[in-house]
Amino acid sequence: MAVALRALLRSAAGTALLPPPPRPLLGVRAYSAGAPFQYLSVQKTGAQQSVGLIQLNRPQALNALCDGLMEELSRVLEAMESDPQVGAIVITGSQKAFAAGADIKEMQNKTFQECYSGGFLAGWDKVSTVRKPIIAAVNGYALGGGCELAMMCDIIYAGEKAQFGQPEILLGTIPGAGGTQRLTRAVGKSLAMEMVLTGDRISAAEAKEAGLVSKVFPVEKLLDAAIACAEKIASNSKLVAAMAKESVNAAFETTLAEGLRTEKRIFYATFATDDRKEGMTAFVEKRKANFTDS
Incomplete structure (x- = not known):
C-alpha cells in the first residue's frame, strides 16, 4: 500500500x-x-x-x-x-x-x-x-x-x-x-x-x-x-527472456536449493526451443542470431 x-x-x-x-x-x-x-x-x-x-x-x-x-x-x-x-x-x-x-x-x-x-x-x-x-x-x-x-x-x-x-x-x-x-x-x-x-x-x-x-x-x-x-x-528471444525472468525470480522468492532446481529445469527447457539452436549456431558461425521467439 x-x-x-x-x-x-x-x-x-x-x-x-x-x-x-x-x-x-x-x-x-x-x-x-x-x-x-x-x-x-x-x-x-x-x-x-x-x-x-x-x-x-x-x-x-x-x-x-x-x-x-x-x-x-x-x-x-x-x-x-x-x-x-x-x-x-x-x-x-x-x-x-x-x-x-x-x-x-x-x-x-x-x-x-x-x-x-x-x-x-x-x-x-x-x-x-x-x-x-x-x-x-x-x-x-x-x-x-x-x-x-x-x-x-x-x-x-x-x-x-x-x-x-x-x-x-x-x-x-x-x-x-x-x-x-x-x-x-x-x-x-x-x-x-x-x-x-x-x-x-x-x-x-x-x-x-x-x-x-x-x-x-x-x-x-x-x-x-x-x-x-x-x-x-x-532484441533477444522473447521466449527465452521470459524463461530467464522466471529463473531469476525463483532466486528472489525461494530457497537456494529450490532455485537451483528451477534454474536447471528451465535451462534444459531452452534446448527444446528453436531460438537456443539458432543462438548457438550463430555463435559458432560468427554471425548475429536471428531469433524467432520460438
Whole structure:
C-alpha cells in the first residue's frame, strides 16, 4: 500500500507531465488496448516498435495510485503481454513523481471487513506476474505504493533526484502491496526496517548503494536510458527472456536449493526451443542470431 502525503499533494498543483526526452523517441506510436485511458499515456516505441511505454498520467495528484489507474495499468499490461511485437515494457511517471503513493481518499473510510472480503490491493500484483521484462524509470517521488510499484518491476532505473520511501507508518498503517517484503529482500533487514518504522526516504544514490536500483541517470536522460535497455532486452528471444525472468525470480522468492532446481529445469527447457539452436549456431558461425521467439 502506498501513501500520498498531504504535503506532497499540496505541492502537486501545476505539476507538468514528463517533458519530451532530449531526442525524439524512435518510431513512437500510440498504443490501443480497448477503451481510452484516463490515467495513463501509452505508446509503443523503439526502432522496431518493440518497447511498450507506459506513463502514469495523474499529475494533479503526483500520480497517486487510485483504483482507476491500477485497473488501466492491469488492462494495458495484459494487452502488451499478448502483443508479439512488444519484447519489454517501461513504466514511468513525471519528473516530479513516479508515484507519490496511493489515493488516501479512496481508502480513508474502508473497514477491515471491506479490505478482507474484497481482497483490497490484490489486483496490484498484476505488474509482478507479467512474463515480459518490465523496467521502472523513476524520477521524483516513489513513495509507498509508488515504491512498491517500482519494486514489482524487474529493473529499476532512477533519476538522480528520485526519492524512495515507505511512509505508511506516518498514517497509522503499514505497507500492503509488498513494501515490507520486496524492500527487505532488496536492501536487507536493517535498512528496510528503518524505512518502514520511521517513514524516512532514501535518495537515488542511497537506493543504488543499497541495491534497490540498478543505475542512476541525470533526470533528462533517464527515460532514454530505460528505453535503450528495454530495446536491448527485446532484441533477444522473447521466449527465452521470459524463461530467464522466471529463473531469476525463483532466486528472489525461494530457497537456494529450490532455485537451483528451477534454474536447471528451465535451462534444459531452452534446448527444446528453436531460438537456443539458432543462438548457438550463430555463435559458432560468427554471425548475429536471428531469433524467432520460438
